[in-house]
Amino acid sequence: MSHPVAEEAPAAHGDALNLLRAEIAEASDPAEAAQRAVEVLHDRFPHYDWLGIYWVDGADLVLGPWVGPEATEHTRIPIGTGICGAAAASGQTEIIADVDADPRYLACFASTKSEIVVPIFADGSVVGEIDIDGSDANAFDETDGRFLEEVAALLAPLRPRA
Ligand code: SME
Secondary structure (H helix, E strand, O other): OOOOOOOOOOHHHHHHHHHHHHHHHHOOOHHHHHHHHHHHHHHHOOOOOEEEEEEEEOOEEEEEEEEOOOOOOOOEEEOOOHHHHHHHHHOOOEEEOOHHHOOOOOOOOOOOOEEEEEEEEEOOEEEEEEEEEEOOOOOOOHHHHHHHHHHHHHHHHHOOOO
16 A cells, blocks of 8 residues: 655754744844854754855845854855855755765865855845755755744844845
8 A cells, every 4th residue: 555655844943943942032132142053953954064054244144153163264155156256145054964075065174074154034035044064975854944944034033134
């Protein structure tokens, strides 16, 4: 007997979304809320080795809150450059199983083997993105992508405003 298998999001994703909503609601300002969000994601998902939010600033992406073992030198990335810039230009989630095989890759950390970048939209435009580096090859899949797209919707109201 065959029947369609309902694809279920891991319970951890639902739990994390609830926690993120609570942390964002409790924070005293948008910058603190975004900082708490990256910390929750990093704490809850061990394969999210380095995790940062880039916000769109004119023609560039500018690094906002991040958490991980070390700082990146790529604190400002032109839209269109790197995997981050590609995702911002296209509005598409990028899941890169092997960063060394992708000519667009802008190297940050020697330990990075795979990467996922998920755009953050507001009013129909890309206003930022979530960038996660993994130290295992193929660390991210479509399940991470769908989860992080839900996270991105929670982060959109936290973008810096002029
Ligand atoms: N690897 C990214 C640059 C950002 S660092 O990973 C933090 C890219 O290719 O755009």
